[in-house]
Amino acid sequence: MSDAPLLEAEAVTCRFGRVTACRDIDVAVHAGEILGIVGESGAGKSTLLRCLAGVVRPASGTVTYTDAGGREHPLHALEDSALRRLARTDWGFVHQHPHDGLRPHLSAGANVAEPLLRCGETRYGRIRTAARHWLEQVELDPVRMDDRVRTFSGGMQQRVQLARNLVTEPRLLFLDEPTGGLDVSVQARLLDLIRQLVARLQVAVVLVTHDLAAVRLLAHRLVVMQQGGIVEQGLTDQVLDDPQHAYSQLLVASELRC
Amino acid sequence: MSAASPGAGPLPGYNFAYLDEQTRRMIRRALLKAVAIPGHQVPFAAREMPLPYGWGTGGLQITAALLGRDDVLKVIDQGADDATNATSIRRFFARTAGVATTERTDAASIIQTRHRIPETPLRPDQVLVYQVPDPEPLRGVETREAEARRMHAAADYGLARVALYEQIAHYGRVRQAYNHPVIVNRRYLASPSPIPRFDNPKLDHSPALQLFGAGRERRVYAIPPHTPVHSLDFDDVPFTVDADDTACSLCGATDTYLDEIVLDDHGTRRYLCSDTDFCRRNRDGGPDHE
Numbered sequence: 001m002s003d004a005p006l007l008e009a010e011a012v013t014c015r016f017g018r019v020t021a022c023r024d025i026d027v028a029v030h031a032g033e034i035l036g037i038v039g040e041s042g043a044g045k046s047t048l049l050r051c052l053a054g055v056v057r058p059a060s061g062t063v064t065y066t067d068a069g070g071r072e073h074p075l076h077a078l079e080d081s082a083l084r085r086l087a088r089t090d091w092g093f094v095h096q097h098p099h100d101g102l103r104p105h106l107s108a109g110a111n112v113a114e115p116l117l118r119c120g121e122t123r124y125g126r127i128r129t130a131a132r133h134w135l136e137q138v139e140l141d142p143v144r145m146d147d148r149v150r151t152f153s154g155g156m157q158q159r160v161q162l163a164r165n166l167v168t169e170p171r172l173l174f175l176d177e178p179t180g181g182l183d184v185s186v187q188a189r190l191l192d193l194i195r196q197l198v199a200r201l202q203v204a205v206v207l208v209t210h211d212l213a214a215v216r217l218l219a220h221r222l223v224v225m226q227q228g229g230i231v232e233q234g235l236t237d238q239v240l241d242d243p244q245h246a247y248s249q250l251l252v253a254s255e256l257r258c
Numbered sequence: 259m260s261a262a263s264p265g266a267g268p269l270p271g272y273n274f275a276y277l278d279e280q281t282r283r284m285i286r287r288a289l290l291k292a293v294a295i296p297g298h299q300v301p302f303a304a305r306e307m308p309l310p311y312g313w314g315t316g317g318l319q320i321t322a323a324l325l326g327r328d329d330v331l332k333v334i335d336q337g338a339d340d341a342t343n344a345t346s347i348r349r350f351f352a353r354t355a356g357v358a359t360t361e362r363t364d365a366a367s368i369i370q371t372r373h374r375i376p377e378t379p380l381r382p383d384q385v386l387v388y389q390v391p392d393p394e395p396l397r398g399v400e401t402r403e404a405e406a407r408r409m410h411a412a413a414d415y416g417l418a419r420v421a422l423y424e425q426i427a428h429y430g431r432v433r434q435a436y437n438h439p440v441i442v443n444r445r446y447l448a449s450p451s452p453i454p455r456f457d458n459p460k461l462d463h464s465p466a467l468q469l470f471g472a473g474r475e476r477r478v479y480a481i482p483p484h485t486p487v488h489s490l491d492f493d494d495v496p497f498t499v500d501a502d503d504t505a506c507s508l509c510g511a512t513d514t515y516l517d518e519i520v521l522d523d524h525g526t527r528r529y530l531c532s533d534t535d536f537c538r539r540n541r542d543g544g545p546d547h548e
């Protein structure tokens with residue numbers, strides 16, 4: 001890991017009308033690192049994630065991305081086209097609901113092909129090979145690559161979404177409750193797959209979840225959010241084994257109870 | 259046939275070619291902008307025309323804005339001069355502008371068309387006006403208008419190739435028979451109006467000015483003469499037109515676009531040139547005949 005963070009948020013505040021969804025957030029993600037963001041529903045996790053990915057513009061504060069060449073990009077000061085280019089080439093974003101991140105009427109292969117095409121690939125053979133490769137990487141049978149995504153189960157759709165977000169080999173992957181709507185057994189398998197893939201690909205990850213088991217398995221570092229603010233952050237084991245803030249203690253205690 | 263006699267004057271009480279001078283100038287300004295940015299859709303304040311949308315009101319307005327007293331107008335629908343739509347448009351301009359009309363491609367200065375490019379090669383002194391039902395080539399893949407506009411602005415046309423990817427993946431080739439999108443002047447993705455893919459190569463480096471009008475969507479766009487027009491494809495799966503040596507059963511041509519006519523319910527078929535003017539003159543041993 002290099003010293004300069006890949007992504008750094010400083011004093012970020014996001015508002016929706018009178019609601020302050022996140023308040024005065026400082027957070028950094030380093031290359032190859034998995035950062036978990038936990039907190040109860042409505043804590044502002046998704047808003048922070050969307051703000052880190054440049055999708056939501058903060059009311060104040062900055063988010064800076066440092067590219068592979070060491071160049072800094074102040075996300076919310078970029079032109080729309082420059083931001084989109086970065087998002088295409090350097091990031092992936094996996095949504096909680098597959099229909100937000102996929103084109104359900106297209107085949108699995110086409111869904112994986114699209115980001116490559118949008119990065120300028122113009123050879124069908126290359127696209128086909130890459131789509132097959134990445135569907136295999138997420139442990140989907142390539143026999144189904146020409147089937148429409150809407151005929152797939154929820155867990156399989158999330159795998160297609162993962163493949164679609166990995167095909168451009170991003171440096172940074174945003175995951176918003178990627179196992180949210182799935183059965184428990186399916187969740188466990190998907191989490192395990194994510195763990196293997198990100199380790200192998202050395203991609204940095206920001207993982208939003210309210211599932212402490214998921215961050216225990218995946219995250220190096222942890223941010224605990226409550227009512228739009230960060231109440232505690234640190235190494236995952238540290239935070240979960242010895243929570244300092246009363247709210248973190250409550251979260252950990254409630255996990256143990258169930 | 260109902261081609262008005264060239265001498266008949268415009269109807270009293272109407273402006274020349276129906277539109278008032280102000281409107282004609284507004285449309286011509288939009289067309290100049292369209293010519294300056296080949297393939298880019300330019301909005302214009304479309305007028306109500308005495309034809310329903312879908313009957314070529316976009317093309318109609320372009321033609322009305324361009325027509326001068328010396329123009330000779332040809333109007334075709336699917337290649338035929340005598341289709342209802344073509345006949346009524348031709349009659350409309352004969353009445354409102356009193357211009358000469360023709361069925362001969364080589365005698366026309368302005369050709370308004372729906373769904374075809376004439377077989378007879380066009381010349382630099384000719385203008386081809388297309389009636390376009392939907393000017394947005396990204397509609398099939400991106401339904402959000404703002405997003406489509408953003409893609410045009412950034413020349414981000416990967417999504418348009420996704421549609422081609424799907425066809426090749428499913429059928430081994432691109433099966434889209436009509437409306438295969440094109441890149442104009444290496445920049446803008448454009449809808450060729452729904453011409454058959456057979457006609458796509460004729461868009462490329464055409465010596466004639468090509469103008470496209472969509473009335474309902476209030477857009478015009480243009481392909482200036484001698485502009486490169488590339489049908490969207492993959493480097494390793496290039497755009498092709500199916501070779502087909504079926505001959506026209508009237509004139510015997512094997513290199514024209516043919517309409518298939520089903521003669522009975524036993525599936526007996528005939529193939530005829532869709533370009534009726536070309537076919538007739540080919541039979542007569544006309545100038546196009548070699």
Ligand SMILES: Nc1ncnc2c1ncn2[C@@H]1O[C@H](COP(=O)(O)OP(=O)(O)O)[C@@H](O)[C@H]1O
Pocket residue numbers: 016019020021039040041042043044045046047048
């Ligand atoms: N697009 C939006 N418009 C208005 N309010 C929003 C919007 N998105 C989130 N919020 C509000 O911001 C707060 C944080 O929401 P969110 O970031 O979705 O939390 P979490 O992901 O932790 O459940 C909530 O009060 C929510 O209602």
Ligand SMILES: [Mg+2]
Pocket residue numbers: 045046047177
């Ligand atoms: Mg959320």
